[in-house]
Amino acid sequence: MDPAGGCPHADNARLLAHGPVAPVVLPGEVEGMAVLGHDALREFLGHPDVAKGARHFTALAEGRIPEGWPLRTFATVQGMTTADDADHRRLRSLVSRAFTARRVEDLRPRVEAVIAGLLDGLEAAAAAADGGVVDLRRHYALPLPLGVICELLGVDAEHHDRLHRLSSQVVATDIGPEEAVAANRDLIALLSAIAAERAASPGDDLTSALIAAREEDGDRLGGPELIGTLLLLIIAGHETTLNLITNAVRALCTHPAQLAHVLEGRATWSDVVEETLRWDSPVSYFPFRYPTRDLTFHGTLIPKGTPVLAGYSAAGRDPAAHGPDAAQFDVTRPTPTKHLSLGHGPHYCLGAPLARMEATLALEALFTRFPTLTPATPNAELPRHTGFVGNSVRILPVRLTTGL
Template identity: 80%
Template structure:
């Protein structure tokens, strides 16, 4: 394996060429994170699957050596991923406690009950997309008018958050998940988001409703160490950011894939594949999350022949694992909605921290795609794929805008 570390590009870019180069050298690669912090990325499917469930791998920030040594400044662009209180940075019993508090909102039954609401919201957004296209000489930004407001609206409704906060929540969460945010801006965005969530929680405490935020506040107020105030805010932050950023990228990437592979779209339209197949193949082929921070070995750990020293920040290379030819075959870089495989992709995680909102994300994406291409069967990109501006940062994997011609 080449021991020269790969320098992660804070501005992002398409990950697939880099992934292919790193994977050719091995399933694990050393990387340099922003701020000259040494880290690693696990890219191979099998290695990543095993790493995500390894008993000597933790999420807690106390295991992050550079953080413990004071080498991670407050404005480090990835600091929130490492330090936000809540289930994302908890292990063992603490993680199970926090996950249990919200898991009932995301069961298969509860998600299915949301289907009519998702369908109603989708229909309204399609009208808005058509109107935006009429006002824009036939072109509209699908990401802004469709892929974003659907998951953001649904998660805010689940949490009981006033729709008036949605634009601000998305702006702040985008700054936090970007890896090229300037330190002062990162600090300010974090502070503003925590203050906004605190204000939302205070309003809910004064006027509780039938929503997840009210349930979390009740758990906090019951005492008995069920939920602290920082954990409440951290849980709301995680729910809002993860509850819409991933699905936003998933829908955006699926539309891009189908427009670039009209033969695959035809298979779905003809009934030889279905929309859930499109969702799963998009998750594998162009994962909405590329390199997810962080996990830390609690002892020196050898993964697929490579030593990862204790306390090293490790990225989960979801976009790379999805195109690993050793797991998905020699044509892993081909988008194929009829792909027959027994190997499940890892794009929504694996193990104890598997994405809690996976059933909701899958349902929202399938409904959104079917409704979109049923209403606008000739929808196509308004600019070439090469003309699209990539997402800001190496965590999320998508484009900043998706100009389309719906054909209205």
């Protein structure tokens, strides 16, 4: 796996041509596997002999994974993403009530208000910028999900920029050992400080509720689990939606006929979101799952304890599942778009309803106000996300044209 990331789709197609499961070499020459095919990945994500807990990671258990390994946090953070069975159900139950479809729908007016303010700011930034070019990712796609998840968690605005910077470093795969250790240390310290703020001054927010659950029953949520849960919610609660909005705008700008379908009523903004999730998944390869026994999976042996990547971006364009036109962006596909970009099985993304709502509202409002928005830099020249976990670009310069 290339630690620097880049556009994954050409490599994904090459790997898929050889089969749905492939051996990979992770940073530091760590041997792993990737499950790439849609059907294979769906089966793997729900397989009873596949675990998330780091105790099943053979190389880690044997001391062969150094402290500064860039992917170590994915394996060792204590929270839902590394818990199995009863522990996973316990942790998930503490958070799930904040992300039900009904609770998310109650957030709609607040999300709409945030979007309206961001659009005003976007237009002001473009008016003040040289040539009218503004970075849509920085001024719109980022502050919406980051602001919403931080508001849900009771995180003050003064922490937002630093949380984004540190979380981006934590999920990067091209970071050096010293930088990786420092980023993890600093992020944990910041989250601990935020938790201390909420403990001292509880509010009507999810962090305060998690702390209260811990204090009511010390066995329900340990200290490291609290910080691990906050880390997961901050990163997953904004990085993925940030990439989703960015990728959707790129797709529509480079496929004007598809945008016309939506503007003329032949497809919905929800169709755009689902097709973007399939066609250009916000997460490319997500670490890790581990077989608890040797598994021969779709003809390929995955040894017990091997770290396995879930290849969401590859599965989204798998011709075996999506047909010969799988590589085409088409918001008018005749059957509902099936994809795995939000997961499958017990670890299905808790924030899926919120991510879908944020992205749908953000895209509709953006193109309603600026229907002739155009990219200021060719898509092929945009700098890519650093790492093979996230899948997007780092900037998205655009020019705005206000609709009449």
